[in-house]
Amino acid sequence: MSNSHLTNLSLKQFGDLLQSKKISSVELTQMFLHRIQQYNPSINAYIALDEGKTLAQAKAADARIAAGNAAPLTGIPIAQKDIFCAKGWQTTCGSKMLANFIAPYDAHVITLFDAAGAVNLGKTNMDEFAMGSSNETSYFGGVKNPWSFDRVPGGSSGGSAAAVAARLCAAATGTDTGGSIRQPASLCGFTGLKPTYGVVSRFGMIAFASSLDQAGPMAKSAEDCALMMNVMAGFDERDSTSLNREKEDYSSALHQPLRGLRIGLPKEFFAEGLDADVGKVIENAIAEYKKLGAEIIEISLPNTGLSIPVYYVLAPAEASSNLSRYDGVRYGHRAAEYTDLMDMYCKSRAEGFGAEVKRRILIGTYVLSAGYYDAYYLKAQQIRRLIAQDFVEAFKQCDVIMGPAAPSTAFKAGEKVDDPVAMYLQDIYTISTNLAGLPGMSVPAGFSQSVDGKTLPVGLQIIGNYFDEARMLNVAHQYQQVTDWHTQAPNLNMPEGIT
Amino acid sequence: MEWEVVIGLETHTQLQTNTKIFSGASVRYGAEPNTQACEVSLALPGVLPVLNKQAVHCAIKFGLAINAEIAPRSVFARKNYFYPDLPKGYQISQFELPVVGKGAVSIQVPAQGKLAAYEKVVNITRAHLEEDAGKSVHGAVEGMSGIDLNRAGTPLLEIVTEPDMRSAAEAVAYAKKLHELVQWIGICDGNMQEGSFRCDVNVSVRPKGSEALGTRREIKNLNSFKFMTQAIEYETRWQIETLEDGGKIQQATVLFNPDTGETRAMRSKEEANDYRYFPDPDLLPLIITEADKARISAAMPELPEAMKARLEVQYGLSSYDANALTTSRDLADYFVATVNAGAGPKQVANWVMGSISAKLNTEDKNINASPISAQQLAQLLKRIADGTISNNAAKQVFEAMWCAEGDVDSIIVAKGLKQESDSVAIEAIIDEVLAANAAMVEEFKAGKEKAFNALVGQAMKASKGKANPAQVNDILKKKLTA
Numbered sequence: 019m020s021n022s023h024l025t026n027l028s029l030k031q032f033g034d035l036l037q038s039k040k041i042s043s044v045e046l047t048q049m050f051l052h053r054i055q056q057y058n059p060s061i062n063a064y065i066a067l068d069e070g071k072t073l074a075q076a077k078a079a080d081a082r083i084a085a086g087n088a089a090p091l092t093g094i095p096i097a098q099k100d101i102f103c104a105k106g107w108q109t110t111c112g113s114k115m116l117a118n119f120i121a122p123y124d125a126h127v128i129t130l131f132d133a134a135g136a137v138n139l140g141k142t143n144m145d146e147f148a149m150g151s152s153n154e155t156s157y158f159g160g161v162k163n164p165w166s167f168d169r170v171p172g173g174s175s176g177g178s179a180a181a182v183a184a185r186l187c188a189a190a191t192g193t194d195t196g197g198s199i200r201q202p203a204s205l206c207g208f209t210g211l212k213p214t215y216g217v218v219s220r221f222g223m224i225a226f227a228s229s230l231d232q233a234g235p236m237a238k239s240a241e242d243c244a245l246m247m248n249v250m251a252g253f254d255e256r257d258s259t260s261l262n263r264e265k266e267d268y269s270s271a272l273h274q275p276l277r278g279l280r281i282g283l284p285k286e287f288f289a290e291g292l293d294a295d296v297g298k299v300i301e302n303a304i305a306e307y308k309k310l311g312a313e314i315i316e317i318s319l320p321n322t323g324l325s326i327p328v329y330y331v332l333a334p335a336e337a338s339s340n341l342s343r344y345d346g347v348r349y350g351h352r353a354a355e356y357t358d359l360m361d362m363y364c365k366s367r368a369e370g371f372g373a374e375v376k377r378r379i380l381i382g383t384y385v386l387s388a389g390y391y392d393a394y395y396l397k398a399q400q401i402r403r404l405i406a407q408d409f410v411e412a413f414k415q416c417d418v419i420m421g422p423a424a425p426s427t428a429f430k431a432g433e434k435v436d437d438p439v440a441m442y443l444q445d446i447y448t449i450s451t452n453l454a455g456l457p458g459m460s461v462p463a464g465f466s467q468s469v470d471g472k473t474l475p476v477g478l479q480i481i482g483n484y485f486d487e488a489r490m491l492n493v494a495h496q497y498q499q500v501t502d503w504h505t506q507a508p509n510l511n512m513p514e515g516i517t
Numbered sequence: 518m519e520w521e522v523v524i525g526l527e528t529h530t531q532l533q534t535n536t537k538i539f540s541g542a543s544v545r546y547g548a549e550p551n552t553q554a555c556e557v558s559l560a561l562p563g564v565l566p567v568l569n570k571q572a573v574h575c576a577i578k579f580g581l582a583i584n585a586e587i588a589p590r591s592v593f594a595r596k597n598y599f600y601p602d603l604p605k606g607y608q609i610s611q612f613e614l615p616v617v618g619k620g621a622v623s624i625q626v627p628a629q630g631k632l633a634a635y636e637k638v639v640n641i642t643r644a645h646l647e648e649d650a651g652k653s654v655h656g657a658v659e660g661m662s663g664i665d666l667n668r669a670g671t672p673l674l675e676i677v678t679e680p681d682m683r684s685a686a687e688a689v690a691y692a693k694k695l696h697e698l699v700q701w702i703g704i705c706d707g708n709m710q711e712g713s714f715r716c717d718v719n720v721s722v723r724p725k726g727s728e729a730l731g732t733r734r735e736i737k738n739l740n741s742f743k744f745m746t747q748a749i750e751y752e753t754r755w756q757i758e759t760l761e762d763g764g765k766i767q768q769a770t771v772l773f774n775p776d777t778g779e780t781r782a783m784r785s786k787e788e789a790n791d792y793r794y795f796p797d798p799d800l801l802p803l804i805i806t807e808a809d810k811a812r813i814s815a816a817m818p819e820l821p822e823a824m825k826a827r828l829e830v831q832y833g834l835s836s837y838d839a840n841a842l843t844t845s846r847d848l849a850d851y852f853v854a855t856v857n858a859g860a861g862p863k864q865v866a867n868w869v870m871g872s873i874s875a876k877l878n879t880e881d882k883n884i885n886a887s888p889i890s891a892q893q894l895a896q897l898l899k900r901i902a903d904g905t906i907s908n909n910a911a912k913q914v915f916e917a918m919w920c921a922e923g924d925v926d927s928i929i930v931a932k933g934l935k936q937e938s939d940s941v942a943i944e945a946i947i948d949e950v951l952a953a954n955a956a957m958v959e960e961f962k963a964g965k966e967k968a969f970n971a972l973v974g975q976a977m978k979a980s981k982g983k984a985n986p987a988q989v990n991d992i993l994k995k996k997l998t999a
Contacts (some may be wrong), residue, residue, distance in 0.1 A: 103563045116562065123556050125563055222563040229798035257565050258800050336798055339595050342606020343560040347664060363599055386597070386793035395795060 024049065025185035026507060029094060029242045032188055036083055036093040043083065043093030046188075047076040047137050050095045054140070054186050057510055061162045063180040065100045066108040066141040075137045082135050090245055092135030097187035099178050100141035101148060102233075103222040104128045111224045112144040112156040112174075115344045115351045115370035125222025126254045127191060127233055134249045139187050143177025146372045147341065148195055148226040150174050151444035153202075154435050155374040163206060164508040166472050169428040172202030172444070178236045179206040184510055189237035189246055193223060194458075195230045196329055197424070197448025203236060203460035204423035204477025209494060209504055210236045211243045212448075214484050215455035216261035219254030225340040227333035228259075230452040239504050240461065240494035244268040247487060263485070271488040272495040277311030279493065282416030284319045287447055293426045299464035299476040300422050303497070307420075310496055315416050319408040324401050325450040326442055331385050331398035332453075337375075338382025344370060377438065406454035409481075418493055419481040422447050423460035427474035447479055457482045461494045462503035475503070518761070519725040522753045523733075524688045524718060525680035528695055529673045530705040531649070531713040532575040538648045538672035539566030539609060546711050550654065550665035558651075558669045560604035565799050568593075572672040575704035576616045576646050577805060577813045579674060582702050582820055583641055585620025587810055593646075593800045597793040601664050602651035610675075612794040615645035616803060617674075622698065623822065624690045625840060639691045640679040646803075647673050674704070680719065680730065685749035689742050692716055701821055701846040709740045716740075720749060721766070722756045731756070732766040736773055736780055748773035752780045824849055832862035841870050847884045851891050858895030861902065868894060872915055889918050896925040904985055910934040937984045940992065943976075946984065947992050950975045961997060969993070 024046075027035070035041045051069060058064050072095070079093035103109050103121035105128075110116045124132070131138065145155040153161040153176025161176040163169040164184035171180040175192030179202030182190050192199040194212035203210030211234045218233040225231060235246030247268040254260045283304065288297060304314060346352035346366030353365030371379070385394035412419060425446055434441045451458040460477035467473070478497075482490040498504050537544055540557035557564045580587040594612035620641040628634040651669035655662050676695065682688045696714055699705035706713050716739045721731035736752060739745045751773075756766055771780040819827070821843040828839040828849075842852045848869065855865045873894070877884060889897075897918065901911050906929055917928045929935055937943060951958055954975060961968035976989045 103561070109562065111562065119562065121562075123561070220563075221565050224562040225799075227798075256567060258567050259798075335795060339597050339607050339793070339795070342597060342599065343562070343604060345599060345601075345606060347601050348559055348604060349561070359601065383793065386795055388791045388793075391793075391795070 025053065025188075026238075026505070027188075028239060029091065029189060029237065029245045032094045033088075033090050033092070036079075037088050039083070043076040043079040043095075043137060044073060046093065047072060047095045047139070050139055050187060057184055057186060060167065061164060061180050061184055061186070062159050063142055063161055063177045063184065063186055064097070064140045065110055065112070065143050065156075065158045065177065068107065068140070071106065072137060072139055075132075079135045079137055089134045091131070091249055093137060094188045095137040095139040096131055097139045097142045097178055097181045097190035098128065098131070099175055099191050099193060099233075100144055101193050101224045102128050102141075102191065103224070104138060104141070107138075107141060109141065109224070110158070111148070112146040112158060113370065113372070113375070114157040115367075116224075117157065117351065119350055121222075123222065126219035126256065127223065127250055130249050130252070131191075136249070142175070142181055142190060145174035145176065145198075146375050147224070147337070148174040148193060148198055148231075149337070149374050149378055151197070151201055151441050152429070152431070152434065153177065154431065155372055157372060160431055163428045163474075164510060165207065165474055166428060166470075168430055169474070170205070170431050172205035172424070172428065174198040175202050175210075175236060179203060179208070179210075182206065182208045182236050182238065183508060185507055189235060189242055191233060191246075191250070192236045193226075193231055193233045194448070194452065195226050195232075195333060196452050197445035199234050199236055200423045200448045200458055200460040200477065200479060201444055204479075205428040205475065207462045207465075207475025207477070207503070207506065207508075208236065209239050209243050209459065209461050209498075210234065211247065211459040211487065211490070212451070212457060213247065213251060213487050214261075214457045215452075216259050217263075217457075217485070217487070218250045219252070219257040219260045221254055221256040221260075225336075227336040228340060229336060230329075230333060232452070239498055240459075240491045241269070241272060241498070243459070244272060244488075244491045244495075247491070251487075266488060268488050268491055271492045274492045274496075275311065276307065276493060276496050279307070279310075279312040279418065280315055280416040281307055281312050282315050282317035282412055282419045284317050284322065284412070284419060284421060286319050286322045287421030291425050291443065291446065292422055293466075295466040296422050296424070296426060296476050299466070300420070300478055303463040303478045304420065306497060306501060310500065317412045317415055317419065319405075319412060319450065321401065321404045321408050322450045325405055325453055326446060328398045328401045328405065328453060329445075329449045330381065330442060331394050332402065334378040334382030335386050335395050336382070338379045338386065341371075341375065341379060346370070374438070402453045405450050409450075409454045409456055409483075413483045417483075418486070418490060421479050421481075423477035423479035424448075427466045427476060451481050456484060457487050457490060459490055459494060461497060462506070463501075464503055475506075520722045520757050520760075521725045521727070522683060522685075522749070523680045523721050523723060523730055524682035524684075524749065525733075526676075526678045526682070526688060526691060527717040527719070528676045528692065529649075529715050529717075530676065530695075530699050532572050532672040532674055532704055533706055534569055534571040534575070534672050536569055536571075537670035538569050538572045538646065539670055542670065544671050546708075548667055550657075550663065551667060554651075554666035554669065558604065558666045560606075566609060566797070568800060568803065569672060572646055572674075573616070573803065573805070574813060575672070576644065576674055577810060578702050578704055578817060579644055579676070579699065580617040580620065581810070581814050581817055582698060583617075583620035583622055585641060585644070586618035587805055588614055588616055588618060588803075589805055590614065591616040591645075591803045591805075593797045593803065594794045595797045598790045600650065601662065602653050602666070602669070604651065604666055604669055608648060608650065609797055609800070610647035611645035614802075615643040616805070617641075617644035619643070622691065622694055624687070624694045626684075626687050626690045629686055637681075637687060637690075639681045639687075642677045642679050644674050644676040647675055649673050680721075680733075685746045685753070688718060688749055689746050692745060693742060697844050698821065702818060712740060714740075716745060718745065718749060720752045720756065722753060722760065732768050734766065734768065734780075734782070735770045737770055737783070739773060744773055744775055747775070747778050748780055751778055755780065818846065821846075821849075828852075832856065832866075834862060834866055838866045838870065842866060845884070851884050851887070854891035855895045855898075858892045860895040860898035864898050864901070865894070868898065872912070876919055888921050889915070893918060893925065900925055900929065904936055904938050905929065906934050907936055907982075907986060909982070910936065933983075935983065937980050938988060940988060943980070943984050943988050943992055946979050947976050947989065947996060950979055951996065958997065969997070972997075
């Protein structure tokens, strides 16, 4: 069995190979580590690798398999977004501010993967403090889109996205505050799910915007995402916003037929601003769903156009406060020289944060200031409720909502870095679900017309009602039974012009 | 011009919980720096707050005790500012929707000079839950400032009054009453030295009769009643003098210096922070149901007001005595236990407020640390009542008991303090005294009442103080008038 074939396997197939002892976790892990060694220098998907720790986990997984008490993900190498604290691991959140920070404790998500026997392959690159849609704000450099190295992988979970697409891991975790799982999933051609707010614990996940942040799986298929969700989801008393619900088996509903499924298409998602190329792919995907017996209903989300301005008030407001702890006093970057306390604060933060983070701290501080709070923060909160109400109305007419995950395919590196508003528009179709707290996913649905001799992946977004992740995974899985977009991987053996 | 001072208090009471308000770290006082600082106290990246239910329980108890509105839904907010001992760069507090709303505290303002004691009601504006900050430690390491985060996250209830007080005496009476109350209901240990109970006092002055409030200055962190009196008196004088000299009061935060007895501005309002309060997205709104309130209400101890009324009715105590005995729950419990052990209520009240309190004050002890238990005190009082010892002898027994020299009866025997109540023996002594003091007897018979007392004194002396004075009186009277 060749390595390139092996890396394309599903999590279920990896699990079967491991448990039937056709391959050991150490062998599988080494194979991925070898691939990372080969491709990561050009792709830059990983910020931190620690072969010693990783292989120790693989050995422990082999022992567990040998002892006969393996769980579905035992021994499988998973990449962790560098937003999760993992004990003993460098945990940077893509920032110079935390470049020297070794986490002394585990995030709940890390604890759950450890308990499942999964192997932590490394910490993946990301936009600084998850603020960005191209991974270009990372202090550790941009990440190449494995489909076209001159293009961005999307963001903020760009490292995890590139790692999944380039088969530099079996699956990865991501976090999504405004689209940071779904937009990169769309741009890199794989399946990513942002669960309902509160389904996955935020404990130990470095906060960007607390009321919007949610972790989720990034993997090849809906079936893989379901297995990942079975590990990640669940109540955690250390997160007050974690929902105390019964544990769900996300794999159980995958095989339900879709006959009679009511799919809502919000007219606002197919208006100006959507690339024709992307629109065509989405149309084809909808046609496929019709063949599967789904019913298509046009719906409206009248306030969705306000979601970007609302988001860019609320998320920076929360971020400006969340990032106050990075003051150079207890950990993280501290300026080498300073005259007094104020000077230490100013220099440490000026040096430690990048431009996008500073921009959002400034916006957030402004909208919370005396005299502006009511006009910005409070007004934005009111509109947030209207946006959520739009979805409540919509779900009276349909079971799931579909549309594009991103307005375009992957854009060129550097293309939008000087135009923050153009960058912010990347999340135009994803942000409203974060504001409403709803689950959303992106599923590979096809490719754009060839540009420069290359075609680029396009993701179909599926938005579900609260706690409808299992149904969404079923909807995606059935599509993946009749299409093969999700099985396609970029050809890394022919990189052009990279060293 | 005659001036009136207007005072409002903000009191930070440290709640008696086992752990911090948003984490499981211990709140024990005096530990080695940063040994009680968990991930949450240190504000490491990724940590989240989880509300301590015990702290909420304390807040509800306080709300019930002052008959306040308890919010069915209150909200935690972030107060944002940078300071080295504030690890998150914000303090979690409550802003627009506090857990406890309007309530009231009745106070007794003691007599001062010609002014008699009087009662007054101080209105409470609100009380809200919040976390304490850590401490900056200067000088521990040469040339550097240290940060100790043991205290960071300690639960506080900040209790805010209306500007209802009109003198330092009223402010201190309120502060003392509040201090008693929070200990009474068991939500705060009241230890002012350790900072468990500290007051910020807002002071302004205005021409007497004026309705408008003057500009206030806030005296921060007063941790003794003595300092509070001094600080308010100084601040009031300073404000009046400033205004009379044609000056203006600038709104400011001031510190009291106990060494100089003066207040000094630390920052003016212009330099004040914009705290950018907003609801903390990491915490859900705090919901308190009627059932929660009912459950806590059922477990509440009898409140001082109710107990005071009961002591008056049940034990026939004066309002003054009942009030004094209900200044602390321990004192009140001690009183009741002594009465229940068989002593007369009035006597118990006198002894507890007299000898016992005097001893406790000199030795700076709480009633719980009294070496004489309620049962022992009751035994002593019984021995007075049954005539075994005189009141004077009882004082000696009390001293011996305080020094743990044994139980009441053994001390009476050891010190030979048993009263002579045998009338035959007393008669014999009196006969001797009469025989030896014929002149005094003549004086008495000539109408000099004083001579009678002198004869009693002689008889007591002859009995070496042991004769029962009541019997001496009776027998002597009989013999002289026979």
